[in-house]
Amino acid sequence: MGTMGLALPWKARIASVPRQRETRVExxxxxxxxxxxxxxxxxxxxxxxxxxxxxGNLQTYERLYSIHxxxxxxxxxxxxxxxxxxxxxxxxxxxxxxxxxAGFRGQSSFITWTYRILINTCYDARRSRLRKxxxxxxxxxxxxxxxxxxxxxxxxxxxxxxxxxxxxxxxQRDVFLLYEVEGFxxxxxxxxxxxxxxxxxxxxxxxxxxxxxxxxxPRSSAAEAR
Amino acid sequence: xxxVTCHDRDRIFQDGTPGEWAALEAHSANCPVCAEELxxxxxxxxxxxxxxxxxxxxxxxxRIERALAEEAVRKTQRAGRSGWLSFFxxxxxxxxxxxxxxxxxxxxxxxxWIYLHPPDRIVxxxxxxxxxxxxxxxxxxxxxxxxxxxxLAEETRPQLENPATPLLANYHEKxxxxxSAIADLRVQAGRNPSNAQLRHQLLAMYQEKQHTLEExxxxxxx
Numbered sequence: 001m002g003t004m005g006l007a008l009p010w011k012a013r014i015a016s017v018p019r020q021r022e023t024r025v026e027x028x029x030x031x032x033x034x035x036x037x038x039x040x041x042x043x044x045x046x047x048x049x050x051x052x053x054x055x056g057n058l059q060t061y062e063r064l065y066s067i068h069x070x071x072x073x074x075x076x077x078x079x080x081x082x083x084x085x086x087x088x089x090x091x092x093x094x095x096x097x098x099x100x101x102a103g104f105r106g107q108s109s110f111i112t113w114t115y116r117i118l119i120n121t122c123y124d125a126r127r128s129r130l131r132k133x134x135x136x137x138x139x140x141x142x143x144x145x146x147x148x149x150x151x152x153x154x155x156x157x158x159x160x161x162x163x164x165x166x167x168x169x170x171x172q173r174d175v176f177l178l179y180e181v182e183g184f185x186x187x188x189x190x191x192x193x194x195x196x197x198x199x200x201x202x203x204x205x206x207x208x209x210x211x212x213x214x215x216x217x218p219r220s221s222a223a224e225a226r
Numbered sequence: 227x228x229x230v231t232c233h234d235r236d237r238i239f240q241d242g243t244p245g246e247w248a249a250l251e252a253h254s255a256n257c258p259v260c261a262e263e264l265x266x267x268x269x270x271x272x273x274x275x276x277x278x279x280x281x282x283x284x285x286x287x288x289r290i291e292r293a294l295a296e297e298a299v300r301k302t303q304r305a306g307r308s309g310w311l312s313f314f315x316x317x318x319x320x321x322x323x324x325x326x327x328x329x330x331x332x333x334x335x336x337x338x339w340i341y342l343h344p345p346d347r348i349v350x351x352x353x354x355x356x357x358x359x360x361x362x363x364x365x366x367x368x369x370x371x372x373x374x375x376x377x378l379a380e381e382t383r384p385q386l387e388n389p390a391t392p393l394l395a396n397y398h399e400k401x402x403x404x405x406s407a408i409a410d411l412r413v414q415a416g417r418n419p420s421n422a423q424l425r426h427q428l429l430a431m432y433q434e435k436q437h438t439l440e441e442x443x444x445x446x447x448x
Contacts, residue, residue, distance in 0.1 A: 061294055065287050070280035078277050087286060094290050095297055158276040180274035198241075205240040208270050215273075216266055 043109075050110035054101045061094060068111065071182055072118055078177050079122040080129075081162075089125050093118040112191035115184075119174065119192060164214040171195075172207035179204050229253075232260055239267055302377055303440060361419055368428075375436050382442040397442050404435045 045067075052060025072093065076086035096117050104113055165173050174193055178184045179200075184192070186200040193200070230238065230249040238246045254261040379401075389395040408431045415424045 056298060058291060058294060058298075062287065062291065065290060069287065070282070073283070073286070074277075074279055077279075087283075087289075090286075091290050091293055095293055098294055098297055157273060161273055161276060176274070177277070180271050181277045201241050205236070208239070208267065211270055212266055215270075 046109045046111055053097060075182055076122050080125060085125055089121045092121050108191040112188055115192045164211050168207055168210055171203050175200055175203040176207040235260055235263060299381060375432060378439040382439050385442055385446050393445060397438055400438055404431060407431055
C-alpha cells in the first residue's frame with residue numbers, strides 16, 4: 001500500500017517532541033457572558049495597531065512585527081516551502097498593509113486582515129513560481145527544499161507531515177496550518193479565509209481525517225494490506 | 227457526567243463541548259477503538275508542532291523597515307509630483323464618481339445659465355465675489371503644496387544639516403537661497419494677493435525647491 005511508507009509510530013516520536021502548548025481541543029473557543037478581559041485587551045491592541053499603521057508610524061509596524069512576525073514567517077514558509085520565498089512574502093505583506101491601510105474599514109480585525117493579505121500573497125507567489133517553472137520547462141515539481149530546523153525537531157516527522165499535507169485540498173491545508181500549527185481560533189480562520197466558522201471546523205475535521213488515513217492507516221486497513 | 231457512545235466520536239472531534247470531550251475521554255477508558263482514535267487525533271495536533279519554528283531572524287525586521295521607509299518616501303514624492311491638484315483628499319472611488327457626476331451637472335447648468343443670461347448682466351459685486359473665491363482656492367492649494375514640500379524637506383534634513391559630500395553641501399546652499407527667495411515673494415504676494423505674476427513666480431520657486439529636495443533624496447539612495 002502506497003501510504004504505508006508514511007505511517008508514523010506516533011507514541012515513540014511524540015514522547016520526545018517538546019510540547020509548546022496543549023493539544024488544541026475546540027471547546028476553548030466558547031465564551032460565556034461576554035468578552036473576557038484578555039479578549040478586550042486583544043481588541044484594544046488590534047485597534048491601536050490599525051491606528052498606528054494608518055498614521056504611517058514605523059514603530060507600530062515594528063510592534064506588529066514583534067508580535068506576529070515569527071508566526072507570519074512560519075505560516076508563509078509552510079505555505080511556500082522555503083524560507084527565502086516566505087520572507088519575501090512577509091515583506092510584501094507589510095508593504096501591502098502600508099499601501100492599503102487607508103482602505104481598511106474594520107469589517108474584520110486588523111490582524112485577521114493582515115493574515116488574509118499574507119495568505120493571498122503566498123498564493124500569488126506560488127502561482128508566479130509555477131508560471132516561471134512552466135516557462136523554464138522545469139519539471140522538478142513543487143518539492144520544497146529542506147530548511148534548517150529548530151533544535152530538537154524531527155525532520156522525518158516534519159517531512160512526512162509536509163508530504164501528507166501536500167495531498168490535501170488547498171482549503172484543508174490552510175485550515176490545518178492555521179489551526180493546528182499557528183494556533184488560531186476558528187473564528188479568526190473564518191475571517192482570514194472568508195469562510196464560515198462551521199466551514200472551518202468541518203474542513204479541519206476532514207483534513208485531520210485524511211491526514212490520519214495517510215500517516216497512520218487504521219489497524220484494520222493495515223491488516224488487510226498484509 | 228454525560229454519556230457518549232462511539233457514534234458521537236466524530237461529532238465531538240468536529241465541534242465538541244468541553245463536557246463532551248471529557249465524556250469521550252471517560253468512554254475511551256473502556257473502549258479500545260475510541261481510545262485509539264482519540265490518541266491518533268490528538269497525536270496529529272502534537273505532530274503539527276513540528277511545523278512550527280519561531281526562531282528569531284535578526285536581519286529580517288531591518289530589511290522590512292527599510293522597505294517600508296522607501297515606500298513612504300516614494301509615496302511622499304508621488305504626492306509632491308501631483309502638484310496643485312494634490313490637495314484633493316483621497317476619497318473612495320464611489321464618492322469620486324458621485325463628485326465627478328455632480329461637477330458635470332453643475333457645469334451643464336452653469337453653461338445653460340450663461341447661454342440664457344449673457345455676461346453683461348452679471349453685476350459688479352458678483353465679479354468681486356468670483357475673484358475672491360478663486361484667490362481662496364489658490365491660497366488653499368498653495369498651503370497644501372507647501373506642506374507636502376515641507377514633509378519632503380523633513381526627510382532630507384539629516385543629510386542637509388550635516389552634508390557628507392560636496393554635492394549635498396551645494397544642494398544645501400541652493401535650498402537656503404531658494405527659501406530666502408520664497409520668503410521675499412511671499413511677503414510681496416501678501417501685499418498684493420491678486421497679482422498673478424507673483425503667484426506664478428512663487429510656484430516656480432516651490433517647484434524648484436521640490437526638484438532639489440528630490441535630487442537630495444536620490445543622492446541619499448546612491
